[in-house]
Amino acid sequence: MAKPDNATGADLHPKTTEDVLNAVAWAAGEKLPLEIIGQGSKRSLGHTMQTVHTLNMSGLSGVTLFEPEELVLSAKAGTPISEIVDLLDEHSQEMQFEPMDFGPLLGISSGQGTLGGLISTNFCGPRRLKVGSARDHILGVTAISGRGEMFKSGGRVVKNVTGYDLSKGVTGAYGTLAVLTDVIIKVLPKSETEQTLVLNGLSDQQASHAMSVAMGSNAEISGAAHLPAGIGGTSSMTLLRLEGFAPSVEYRIGNLAKLLGEFDRQQKLDNTTSGDKWQQVRNCTPFSSCQDRCVWRISCVPSEGYKIAAAISNTTSVEHFYDWQGGLIWMQIEDAENSKSDLIRAAVRSNGGGHATLVRASTAIRNNVSVFEPQAAALAALSRRYRENFDPFSILNPGRMGN
Amino acid sequence: MSGLIMPELDQKVLNRRLEIISALGRIVPGEGVVSDENEMRVFESDGLTAYKALPFIVVLPETVDQVAQVLRYCHQQGIKVVPRGSGTSLSGGALPLEDAVLLVMSRFNRVLEIDYPNRCVIVQPGVTNLGITHAVASQGFYYAPDPSSQIACSIGGNVAENSGGVHCLKYGLTANNVLGVEMVTIEGEIIRLGGKHLEAEGYDLLGVITGSEGLLGVVTEVTVRILQKPETARALLVGFPTSEDGGQCVADIISDGIIPGGMEMMDSLAIQAAEDFVHAGYPLDVEALLIVELDGPEAEVDYLIGRVEEIARKNKSSTLRISNSEEERNSFWAGRKAAFPAVGRISPDYYCMDGTIPRKELPTVLARMRELSEQYDLRVANVFHAGDGNLHPLILYDANIPGELEKTEKFGAEILKLCVEVGGVLTGEHGVGVEKRDLMPEMFTEDDLKQQQRVKCAFDADQLLNPGKVFPQLHRCAELGRMHVHKGNLPFPDLPRF
Numbered sequence: 001m002a003k004p005d006n007a008t009g010a011d012l013h014p015k016t017t018e019d020v021l022n023a024v025a026w027a028a029g030e031k032l033p034l035e036i037i038g039q040g041s042k043r044s045l046g047h048t049m050q051t052v053h054t055l056n057m058s059g060l061s062g063v064t065l066f067e068p069e070e071l072v073l074s075a076k077a078g079t080p081i082s083e084i085v086d087l088l089d090e091h092s093q094e095m096q097f098e099p100m101d102f103g104p105l106l107g108i109s110s111g112q113g114t115l116g117g118l119i120s121t122n123f124c125g126p127r128r129l130k131v132g133s134a135r136d137h138i139l140g141v142t143a144i145s146g147r148g149e150m151f152k153s154g155g156r157v158v159k160n161v162t163g164y165d166l167s168k169g170v171t172g173a174y175g176t177l178a179v180l181t182d183v184i185i186k187v188l189p190k191s192e193t194e195q196t197l198v199l200n201g202l203s204d205q206q207a208s209h210a211m212s213v214a215m216g217s218n219a220e221i222s223g224a225a226h227l228p229a230g231i232g233g234t235s236s237m238t239l240l241r242l243e244g245f246a247p248s249v250e251y252r253i254g255n256l257a258k259l260l261g262e263f264d265r266q267q268k269l270d271n272t273t274s275g276d277k278w279q280q281v282r283n284c285t286p287f288s289s290c291q292d293r294c295v296w297r298i299s300c301v302p303s304e305g306y307k308i309a310a311a312i313s314n315t316t317s318v319e320h321f322y323d324w325q326g327g328l329i330w331m332q333i334e335d336a337e338n339s340k341s342d343l344i345r346a347a348v349r350s351n352g353g354g355h356a357t358l359v360r361a362s363t364a365i366r367n368n369v370s371v372f373e374p375q376a377a378a379l380a381a382l383s384r385r386y387r388e389n390f391d392p393f394s395i396l397n398p399g400r401m402g403n
Numbered sequence: 404m405s406g407l408i409m410p411e412l413d414q415k416v417l418n419r420r421l422e423i424i425s426a427l428g429r430i431v432p433g434e435g436v437v438s439d440e441n442e443m444r445v446f447e448s449d450g451l452t453a454y455k456a457l458p459f460i461v462v463l464p465e466t467v468d469q470v471a472q473v474l475r476y477c478h479q480q481g482i483k484v485v486p487r488g489s490g491t492s493l494s495g496g497a498l499p500l501e502d503a504v505l506l507v508m509s510r511f512n513r514v515l516e517i518d519y520p521n522r523c524v525i526v527q528p529g530v531t532n533l534g535i536t537h538a539v540a541s542q543g544f545y546y547a548p549d550p551s552s553q554i555a556c557s558i559g560g561n562v563a564e565n566s567g568g569v570h571c572l573k574y575g576l577t578a579n580n581v582l583g584v585e586m587v588t589i590e591g592e593i594i595r596l597g598g599k600h601l602e603a604e605g606y607d608l609l610g611v612i613t614g615s616e617g618l619l620g621v622v623t624e625v626t627v628r629i630l631q632k633p634e635t636a637r638a639l640l641v642g643f644p645t646s647e648d649g650g651q652c653v654a655d656i657i658s659d660g661i662i663p664g665g666m667e668m669m670d671s672l673a674i675q676a677a678e679d680f681v682h683a684g685y686p687l688d689v690e691a692l693l694i695v696e697l698d699g700p701e702a703e704v705d706y707l708i709g710r711v712e713e714i715a716r717k718n719k720s721s722t723l724r725i726s727n728s729e730e731e732r733n734s735f736w737a738g739r740k741a742a743f744p745a746v747g748r749i750s751p752d753y754y755c756m757d758g759t760i761p762r763k764e765l766p767t768v769l770a771r772m773r774e775l776s777e778q779y780d781l782r783v784a785n786v787f788h789a790g791d792g793n794l795h796p797l798i799l800y801d802a803n804i805p806g807e808l809e810k811t812e813k814f815g816a817e818i819l820k821l822c823v824e825v826g827g828v829l830t831g832e833h834g835v836g837v838e839k840r841d842l843m844p845e846m847f848t849e850d851d852l853k854q855q856q857r858v859k860c861a862f863d864a865d866q867l868l869n870p871g872k873v874f875p876q877l878h879r880c881a882e883l884g885r886m887h888v889h890k891g892n893l894p895f896p897d898l899p900r901f
């Protein structure tokens with residue numbers, strides 16, 4: 001078959017690693033940018049790009065190794081996350097970092113996404129607090145750099161310090177460094193059961209305090225979220241999740257309830273109700289209905305979360321809720337010209353620091369503001385050199401993470 | 404050392420020694436610069452004592468600003484720099500170079516902030532691993548990664564090596580417990596990656612720095628997360644007639660959904676040596692001894708002890724004890740913790756290896772190791788982080804017998820190659836350093852290694868930081884940046900398109 005036509009743009013569907021290698025080598029040779037997509041579920045994240053050609057990775061699919069006893073799974077980058085989740089589920093295992101389903105938030109169908117996209121965006125769920133994010137569960141990758149060269153990093157074992165950890169190094173890079181072809185992750189047993197202790201009616205500040213007390217205890221909490229009134233229901237809900245073996249969960253939730261005795265409007269959610277509630281928190285379901293509003297995702301120092309939200313809502317009208325003990329704020333805001341990025345970022349800066357990412361906004365707005373947190377000059381320069389050493393001609397998702 | 408080739412000495416730099424000493428003395432006044440040969444001797448090796456070299460000049464900075472100035476000066480003058488923490492590396496990562504400034508971070512020894520509401524601590528890199536736990540123990544907290552060297556090793560060194568320990572099976576390695584660092588590049592730029600918030604922004608450079616063995620930057624501050632101490636911990640001490648049974652027991656525990664706080668295995672020679680040394684009451688008629696520690700809330704631990712016991716019995720355990728007191732639990736660990744010195748008593752020298760294998764390969768690897776042991780006529784004792792497949796074979800030898808060190812190193816290399824062959828890796832926690840440098844091609848292709856070195860170029864284009872470590876061959880960054888493509892002439896396959 002002929003070479004893709006440069007002018008009209010090609011939609012490349014590689015089926016093998018070799019195909020990907022050839023496609024990227026071709027693009028590198030011609031200095032032609034490629035947009036890399038899996039199932040396209042996260043296509044509206046990041047900056048818009050001026051690419052003509054797409055490299056569609058969804059044909060590079062399939063679990064290539066799964067050894068439940070060894071807690072390891074390897075799959076082609078285009079493998080649907082749903083396929084992996086189902087397979088793991090059969091063995092009562094899971095990706096412990098709770099991959100987020102962007103369907104509700106971005107107004108697309110649920111259950112979309114590929115492993116490559118998951119790793120490249122490094123999103124995770126409420127369990128972040130306890131077990132980290134995708135980057136903490138990646139063991140190895142095979143990838144094609146923007147130079148059109150294949151490299152691998154890591155392996156299939158957890159304990160590995162052989163060479164730089166480029167597996168982490170390409171995680172969360174939004175496809176701007178290399179095209180992932182194979183990913184090896186650590187998988188873990190699912191908890192036998194879960195329960196959630198709910199504290200009703202707390203203010204943001206009271207919730208912040210309560211979550212901090214709970215997290216500082218040895219209740220081994222695996223989720224701490226606060227849904228202010230209007231989001232959790234008519235009254236606010238502070239959610240504290242406990243997972244594990246049944247006798248352990250029972251014992252811990254009893255202790256926790258006592259520890260938080262000063263907050264007397266308590267309620268317990270059983271395994272199923274708790275699971276549903278946390279799924280909503282994880283997938284940002286509360287902001288699924290008003291698709292025309294912008295959504296920011298703010299990562300901050302947990303104890304400072306409520307101050308940041310207060311500083312912003314004093315000035316403009318927003319809706320928000322917290323995950324990660326307050327260290328993650330989801331904030332929905334009117335679709336204004338610059339989406340209040342200055343206001344939001346100033347509030348983060350003056351309350352302990354962190355970063356704010358615009359995860360839902362019209363193309364016009366995303367072209368107008370920095371979607372990702374701008375970096376200090378020295379770090380920005382280092383990041384640029386880092387990228388150039390993978391992708392010297394900026395052919396992989398150029399500009400997706402900004403300049 | 405046998406045959407180890409280090410980067411060529413820079414004669415021009417060597418010739419300017421006095422001038423460089425006085426320039427560095429202006430940056431770090433007082434006792435901050437050590438140039439006397441006798442005083443420098445203490446730094447001539449790290450934990451891998453078979454390798455020694457006298458540093459060119461030793462500098463002990465006290466402030467970030469001094470670090471930045473020293474690095475900027477060295478960068479401008481083209482002088483190599485080797486960072487060093489406590490010098491406990493077992494792979495020669497902190498081995499000095501004769502034409503390099505040894506930048507010793509031990510005066511960075513302060514705990515800067517303890518933040519209980521956010522459960523994190525900010526420390527200077529020279530604080531010891533155990534020092535962090537000590538700083539927060541009164542409030543019932545601890546820092547989870549626990550290398551056996553924790554009394555001595557520095558947190559900066561831990562970051563550089565991505566160190567692990569017994570508790571990493573459940574609580575993760577250094578990389579999973581560090582939230583942020585401040586580091587200084589060779590150009591003297593101060594950079595912050597991450598912080599008290601839970602995820603760093605942009606590229607995961609924090610992930611890249613962790614485990615980079617001092618080749619990418621000098622870490623000057625570390626933010627780690629701390630955990631509440633588990634309510635209780637209990638252990639089982641289980642003996643098996645064969646290592647296969649022991650290995651299967653480990654697999655079954657994990658398949659049952661149980662992730663113990665620690666799970667360690669020893670083979671018969673290690674058991675024997677440990678028992679002779681500390682009299683821990685270990686059974687001597689078993690081939691494999693497993694310690695399984697469960698920690699957490701009392702209700703959980705008691706429940707899981709029962710389940711693990713059942714699994715162990717199903718796997719033909721020949722002895723089984725369960726700790727009923729802290730004293731008893733500690734006695735189970737006493738032998739394991741003393742395993743290295745115990746082996747040191749039965750042999751003039753020992754060489755500690757550090758490969759990781761997929762757990763299921765344990766019986767195969769142990770069998771092959773026995774064959775190699777006979778072939779080389781050298782004994783091996785094995786201690787093993789069983790939960791995560793990290794092996795520590797200890798090869799027993801006598802350095803006074805001519806040629807025996809070389810023979811030992813060869814044997815060690817064969818073990819590591821075997822680890823790679825069965826799907827494992829060269830090093831699980833001790834790092835590549837100089838020790839495993841020349842074995843890197845066993846695991847990586849030329850392209851793999853070149854991409855790693857390109858990352859180095861982003862941080863240190865002149866390759867002045869810790870050269871001669873990790874990579875078997877140094878390529879210039881200009882050469883690594885070159886692309887061998889012929890525009891328009893690339894082969895193009897039949898890519899399905901529409």
Ligand SMILES: Cc1cc2nc3c(=O)[nH]c(=O)nc-3n(C[C@H](O)[C@H](O)[C@H](O)COP(=O)(O)OP(=O)(O)OC[C@H]3O[C@@H](n4cnc5c(N)ncnc54)[C@H](O)[C@@H]3O)c2cc1C
Nearest residue numbers: 488489490491492496550551557559560563567617622832
């Ligand atoms: C008896 C013994 C037991 C051990 N047990 C374990 C174990 O259980 N698990 C384990 O993982 N390791 C273990 N080790 C190995 C060693 O303790 C670790 O690798 C440790 O992290 C090294 O820390 P250090 O401060 O001594 O670093 P050094 O030995 O001084 O340096 C190690 C590397 O880190 C770099 N470095 C040091 N400080 C900095 C800094 N501030 N910035 C940038 N680079 C820096 C150096 O250049 C060098 O490459 C053991 C060692 C011994 C001697």
